Amino acid sequence: xxxxxxxxxxxxxxxxxxxxxxxxxxxxxxxxxxxxxxxxxxxxxxxxxxxxxxxxxxxxxxxxxxxxxxxxxxxxxxxxxxxxxxxxxxxxxxxxxxxxxxxxxxxxxxxxxxxxxxxxxxxxxxxxxxxxxxxxxxxxxxxxxxxxxxxxxxxxxxxxxxxxxxxxxxxxxxxxxxxxxxxxxxxxxxxxxxxxxxxxxxxxxxxxxxxxxxxxxxxxxxxxxxxxxxxxxxxxxxxxxxxxxxxxxxxxxxxxxxxxxxxxxxxx
Amino acid sequence: xxxxxxxxxxxxxxxxxxxxxxxxxxxxxxxxxxxxxxxxxxxxxxxxxxxxxxxxxxxxxxxxxxxxxxxxxxxxxxxxxxxxxxxxxxxxxxxxxxxxxxxxxxxxxxxxxxxxxxxxxxxxxxxxxxxxxxxxxxxxxxxxxxxxxxxxxxxxxxxxxxxxxxxxxxxxxxxxxxxxxxxxxxxxxxxxxxxxxxxxxxxxxxxxxxxxxxxxxxxxxxxxxxxxxxxxxxxxxxxxxxxxxxxxxxxxxxxxxxxxxxxxxxxxxxxxx
Numbered sequence: 001x002x003x004x005x006x007x008x009x010x011x012x013x014x015x016x017x018x019x020x021x022x023x024x025x026x027x028x029x030x031x032x033x034x035x036x037x038x039x040x041x042x043x044x045x046x047x048x049x050x051x052x053x054x055x056x057x058x059x060x061x062x063x064x065x066x067x068x069x070x071x072x073x074x075x076x077x078x079x080x081x082x083x084x085x086x087x088x089x090x091x092x093x094x095x096x097x098x099x100x101x102x103x104x105x106x107x108x109x110x111x112x113x114x115x116x117x118x119x120x121x122x123x124x125x126x127x128x129x130x131x132x133x134x135x136x137x138x139x140x141x142x143x144x145x146x147x148x149x150x151x152x153x154x155x156x157x158x159x160x161x162x163x164x165x166x167x168x169x170x171x172x173x174x175x176x177x178x179x180x181x182x183x184x185x186x187x188x189x190x191x192x193x194x195x196x197x198x199x200x201x202x203x204x205x206x207x208x209x210x211x212x213x214x215x216x217x218x219x220x221x222x223x224x225x226x227x228x229x230x231x232x233x234x235x236x237x238x239x240x241x242x243x244x245x246x247x248x249x250x251x252x253x254x255x256x257x258x259x260x261x262x263x264x265x266x267x268x
Numbered sequence: 269x270x271x272x273x274x275x276x277x278x279x280x281x282x283x284x285x286x287x288x289x290x291x292x293x294x295x296x297x298x299x300x301x302x303x304x305x306x307x308x309x310x311x312x313x314x315x316x317x318x319x320x321x322x323x324x325x326x327x328x329x330x331x332x333x334x335x336x337x338x339x340x341x342x343x344x345x346x347x348x349x350x351x352x353x354x355x356x357x358x359x360x361x362x363x364x365x366x367x368x369x370x371x372x373x374x375x376x377x378x379x380x381x382x383x384x385x386x387x388x389x390x391x392x393x394x395x396x397x398x399x400x401x402x403x404x405x406x407x408x409x410x411x412x413x414x415x416x417x418x419x420x421x422x423x424x425x426x427x428x429x430x431x432x433x434x435x436x437x438x439x440x441x442x443x444x445x446x447x448x449x450x451x452x453x454x455x456x457x458x459x460x461x462x463x464x465x466x467x468x469x470x471x472x473x474x475x476x477x478x479x480x481x482x483x484x485x486x487x488x489x490x491x492x493x494x495x496x497x498x499x500x501x502x503x504x505x506x507x508x509x510x511x512x513x514x515x516x517x518x519x520x521x522x523x524x525x526x527x528x529x530x531x532x533x534x535x536x537x538x539x540x541x
Contacts, residue, residue, distance in 0.1 A: 083280030
């Protein structure tokens with residue numbers, strides 16, 4: 001009896017969690033323009049979606065931004081993690097930790113507004129009429145991506161055996177070689193998961209982008225926001241369903257590779 | 269030795285520079301804007317104007333606090349039940365909890381609007397039985413529900429993480445020593461899961477109290493701090509007042525965090541028993 005109640009409770013939570021997603025997928029196939037009254041099955045919103053140059057531009061923008069910001073954040077963040085790992089000064093380490101955590105603790109809207117004000121301020125100083133552009137958006141995305149990379153790489157560094165790198169040095173390799181041949185391979189899983197996380201964060205970000213982008217560069221979440229200001233046609237639901245499917249596949253790949261990795265580790 | 273430390277400096281330099289320029293400086297600029305007028309002269313007018321927003325701040329804190337507490341009350345038993353399942357089931361259940369988070373918040377919220385609105389799915393369904401449409405959009409309840417819905421995974425995840433680490437043998441030992449379910453909960457599960465509860469609390473409260481999209485779509489005319497900031501910055505272009513509002517929001521949250529941390533520190537000491 002107790003168990004049935006528990007399972008009912010679990011089922012109820014999942015129903016609520018998935019209700020809006022089901023509504024979205026269902027109405028993306030609606031024949032009519034409405035997102036509340038279903039009149040018949042149709043794929044026309046998907047067809048419209050893929051033929052809309054506006055949407056395709058936004059999609060391309062989103063991907064370009066996510067890839068670029070994730071790669072930059074991964075390079076700077078991995079270097080920073082190695083630096084922080086080797087730090088001896090406790091006070092300095094603590095303050096760097098705080099700076100790393102700050103963008104994650106601060107509400108997104110504050111991060112967005114603060115960066116926008118910086119860009120506007122600098123823009124006024126140099127006399128530019130419109131300082132917000134792809135560049136500022138990229139800076140903002142790298143900034144909020146950095147903590148995710150660092151927090152994924154640092155634990156991996158803590159797990160590695162420091163004697164291995166020392167052994168490499170003793171055997172005559174340069175510090176550079178020791179890093180690239182010994183340390184880097186062992187922290188690779190952390191770097192990859194940090195990069196994937198940064199990529200998805202950037203893909204999904206609305207609030208910070210909303211404040212830091214210029215009018216000439218629109219990403220998908222920004223487009224969705226603009227669309228939801230008016231009454232929405234099912235094309236937005238079609239778009240969201242496509243994004244959701246993509247993320248689902250990405251997530252499955254990551255999960256499966258993780259399970260494989262765990263099995264491999266257990267086999268050792 | 270000296271060479272090594274130079275190499276180390278080079279590794280850290282880009283990040284330190286980046287954080288200084290794009291994390292620290294922007295916060296200083298927020299303070300600067302909050303205390304100046306449009307021409308850049310010092311003024312306290314923005315701070316004085318904040319008084320008009322007392323109500324907005326109170327409502328935001330009230331709604332997000334209620335949402336956070338309900339999240340906790342739902343997540344706690346959910347995380348507990350989940351942690352008692354088999355390993356593979358736990359993994360799938362957790363993935364299913366996180367999955368909706370990967371759908372953009374804007375769309376999830378818009379979709380709820382379709383479900384709850386006057387001509388929405390629930391009212392259409394009720395209409396089949398001749399029931400008058402219920403007014404749901406534009407009520408505090410809808411905003412609070414939106415917050416709960418969008419952020420509850422942030423509560424379930426940390427609580428589940430600590431609960432799954434509780435050693436079953438500790439519970440069995442307590443049983444052998446004559447503990448009933450209630451004292452097991454009070455003396456073992458609750459104290460051991462406290463760190464998860466605290467991090468869940470902040471992870472739900474912070475985005476809830478600073479949201480603006482949820483209240484815009486589900487709240488009708490209800491205005492939260494996030495809405496006030498958005499309006500000043502994006503439609504009225506009053507960056508100075510927008511900065512003052514952001515500053516208060518940030519300080520408020522940092523104080524909350526510090527309190528939570530202190531609280532968490534205390535309960536961690538209790539963990540050693």
